[in-house]
Amino acid sequence: MTQKEIVVLLLLVVLCGVVAAASPQFLSGANIQNVARLVGTYGIFSIGVGIVIMTGGIDLSVGSICALLGVLLSMMLVEWGWSAGVALVAVIALGAGLGAVHGLLISRMRLQPFIVTLCGLLLYRGAARYLADDSTKGFGTGEGFEWLRTLAAGSIGGVPMPFVILCVVAALAWVLVHRSVYGRHLFASGHNEEAARYSGVNTRGVIAVAYVISGTLAAVSAVIIAFYTNSISPASHGNFYELYAIAAAVVGGCSLRGGEGTILGIVVGTALLQVLRNLVNLLDIPSSLDFAVMGAVILIGAIADQVFSQRSRRPENIEAARH
């Protein structure tokens, strides 16, 4: 484990301890299940966004992708009568396809990631509202696709499915990012795209694939979230999710300059954010302060990190580290 992973993990443990001490409810089965479900749901798309951030890019579109694909999933299953398997494959393929479009615009046409995915954020939100006629979509009685609902929103032996799926996704992503050739090229392109290109790395391909991964994982989350909320109001569904993802990645040790970050860090970062929200909830802090608490905690963390890393970057400390 890296130093940053350990620090964030310790922080999470301390925070859990504090919340548990302040509110015995925190450790109740129902609350733990609830938090685990949220960590799973948010963690999946946060990993995708985190991988994009490792390339030095950004993906602002995941929240709107969740809304658009949620609306489409409901329409496929309820209005168009598609079978659950076909709908699932279609939704995930759409997510991957949108990611591929972002990736190509960014790596081939050299557009800025912020702009491309900001346009995605606006476009898909608009498309979702238009397709749904701005009305809330749902899954009705849910006949014919029970297995999909169970897969997305059920639980195994008390463990919520989203958390199980997160574990699988995180394990795959960990192997991809930390053990594979792709992962090595990903970090090289994120740290120094020019040097990676000079070394023969297909940097454009590496970057494009990161956006495909992000789009795909956003689609997986979209299915889970749609069944979790069970009703999709296209104007607000998935709002701010991209910011949760960016926050989780940054808290977990990703640098927006690229080239840094770990999968474990992103997952722990997601958990930290969800426990913070849970804290607001359990300690009867007005829920309107939800975002403010998160913002304050992340800011304090970023300042602490900066102070800490500046100290370790001083020449005498580098000398000391060498001996």
Add this chain to the structure above:
Amino acid sequence: MSAISKRFPGVVALDGVDFEVSGGEIVALVGENGAGKSTLMKILAGIHRADSGEIRLDGTPAALHNPQDAARLGIGVIHQELEVIDTLDVAGNVFLGHEPLRAGPLRLLDRRRMRDGARQALARIGANIGPDTPLRALSTAERQFVAIARALSMNVRLLVLDEPTSSLTSSDAERLFGVLRDLQSSGTAIVYISHRLGEVEELADRASVLRDGKNAGTLQRGEITRDRLVRLMVGRAVDSEPSRKPLSLGPTVLQVDRLRTERFPMAEVSFTVHKGEILGIAGLTGSGRSEVVEAICGVGPRLAGQLFLDAKPIAIGSPRDAIRHGICLVPEDRRRCGVVAAMSVRENVTLPGVAAYARYGLISRAAEVAAVRHTTAPMMVKAASLENPVSTLSGGNQQKVALAKWLALRPRVIVFDEPTQGVDVRAKVEIHRLIRGLADDGAAVVMISSDIEEIVTETDRVAVMHDGRITGILPRADISRESIMHLAVA
């Protein structure tokens, strides 16, 4: 300026240099790359501060602590990389940093005064450019004029131009000379830095030569000839190097046929590199050396021309193509292009060929570590551990990492662009040995260097470039500082 000295970490850039220029005089400052010309002028411009020595302006000591001081004292420096801003218009550039303001508390720009002032300054140097023209619509020569107009708008009495003609056509250069002569007759003192000795002969009243950070001599008008300048720049009697045995050339590995690059679209470059030889490419900064090798290695654009590897035509459109054909580049800008400084020595060394240590796309750490140990062991890369980031290494060791990453690929052709720039003496010797070792193992080696000493001692043949063209290819027996310098300033 008298007895100016300046040290940078590891090098003495200037060692007791004297320099003077009077109003109405054009003084040329010449010397090889690294002779100290630019450092001297940067001290005059207030960018660097001299460690010792004195600068007097009109007889009174001048305190130059920053560029603002220099500007206030009427010293204007036009650097080789023009400091103009593409997105502003001509008037905005002329008055950049000293914009006229309208009266009132809002400190608004006085556009009218800017426009009129820019028009006047440009008219004074006979340049017919509208003050509202955006800079990016101008040619290089016109940008040069804008930079001069900017200096004039600041009422300079001493104007320094660093390599002003390096990217000008000859007719534009003539225009510039006319402008400089006008300024001269109106009493401005001009310092003219150039590698083009023909221009120096034509323009200068005096030529001051620097060599290795010291005064090498001064020539008065009438004494200035190319031969005398070269001799002062090189600082040796003719043919002092021992003549060497000609090398029997191996088979041709790489043939470059009529290659043209974007920087010099009219110049065609052809040469061959043979198995087991080190071909040096010499030439002054900006002569197009890097552009040629960048096109060969797929990292830079190629307008035209064909490459042949073992007499078979090859197509190279990216570094990946070049690497697939065994053509590898150790680039000049190590930190930007040569290594990923934040990653470890191990990760850098295996970056181009990491797939060789992987199965089903997953890297085997054991195989990777073994390979890195194998490649770095004979190189004495002094990383306490192969897991340390490359950024913690010295320049010499970083360069060895930039070289080591190619070794496992067994390159057919390996190109070094300034391989020992900014490395200490010991590392330099080691790097030279590694390069020679590659050639002895049968690689065709190309080495660009601005260090003539390095070219003379380390290469088997030398192609000398000037203005994007090869002005001559010297066989081993003919390589000397003088012969290279003559071709380089053609």
